[in-house]
Amino acid sequence: MQQANPGCITLPAGQHLLVVGGCGGIGHAIVQAAHAQQLHISVIDLPQSLKRRALPAGIHTVAADIRDPAAVREAFQALAQHRPGIDGMVNVAGYTGPLQDLEGIDAAAFEDILQANLRGVLDCCQQAMPLLRQGCNPAIVNVSTGIASIGAAGYGAYAIAKAGLNALTRVLAAEAAPLVRVNAVAPGGVDTAFLRGGYGQGGSEDGKPLRLDVDAYAARVPLGRIGVADDIAAPVLFLLSDAAAYISGQVLHVNGGALMRD
Template sequence: MPYLLRPDFERLGPPANSTLLVIGGCGGIGHAFGSIAARLGCKVIIMDLPDAISRRGETPGSRSIPVDLRDEGSIIEAFKLLAETDVTLNSIAVCSGYTKGHDHIATLDTDRFDDIISGNLRGPVLAIREARPLLADHASIVFLSTAIGQIGAPGYAGYGAAKAGLNAVTRILAAELAPGVRVNGVAPGAVDTAFIRGGYGDGAEETGAPARFDKEAYNARIPLGRMAVSDDIVGPILFLLSDAARYISGQVLHVNGGGFMRD
């Protein structure tokens, strides 16, 4: 067995000065995570939709590259631009994700279903395909999933199927890229961000009434008594990308205030 340096148990997150790519870095969770990682001394690269990058502005300590995960050409071009900088990626957090509201099977819109599958499953997989040549030895990847990928939530066939597929991809890539690269997932329940108000990429704000469901009814079902905020999800992502999690791969960590055990 090779000699292993002891992890830095006083640090949560990737090592300082390491390079971190945050795909979907302008959404609520992605922006919170990228901002904290930059403050911890990581070299942060943000990828997101051009409009989202324009609205969010530059995150201090980071740089941005536009990408549309629904468009294979856009993904290829984004990583071509990244490769031209001779960067080596130590960590990747795929924090992208969106849905288009409730879409029950009786009135399922095929174009909307395909769009959601493309952006939430196909796009992230293609992004990792393009990122793979840029990965450092002992790199780590985290996919942001959702409890809906495991729990039957009416009206979310496309989104739930896409994220369940992403959970499977997490395990598959953990096997394919081993032993040099670790791959894990974080699956939140509902998080109080623009996502529940229509999605940051579609112009929704971080505050206001939820567009998708009854917030009070949801909170009443959660053992910890409240909906998550972005910071509740940042810590688990930082941990899985840190050396303290160096023997964890192929896992999906559910972060939902105990809601998963209730359902």
């Protein structure tokens, strides 16, 4: 089975990359690919995620729940003390709870998903901007989802939050130009702990998914398989790189062709 090779996308050694949510499946793949290219890497993630995930030696970690604005501010203050500039930031943090129709979802659950997937990302972008302005050819990549573009029953709050993230990406790209580029990658189904409850919520990276029949999904994908984390890491690294120097405000869908079927 042919899969992406994130190592074929080259970033300058020594650049400082921040991965918010770097312990989850996609985030960890990005961290590993960047580490192989000798980047300085910082990871912001939940305390329990940092405890579970064995990250490569030399990775700087800061524990924070991005649903808490005060925790985000403190995390970026600590980051600025560690290293004054950021060359690239990837926002991978986020989750969705159990599948629930919008008719029945309560306000607290809805607001929590919006906070984790949208408002928390905005808080990170706001706090990161002064550090990005000190970076070299700085860029932000937000990780969205193809679910924001389709009517996926049960994913209403998550889809709404990620649709907002797509809008955030475009508006911030306009406001941060020309110094900082801002783009998003929107994956389709990817076989990670996200399908089994979420890494930060204790979800496993293998075993039967809770919310997706992998074989049935793969049968609907023109390229014939579900995605893996490296399939997403490679486009993220591309959008951070100088090869994407004239790309900003875009949402890149990475789904093996599934979106055109859905």
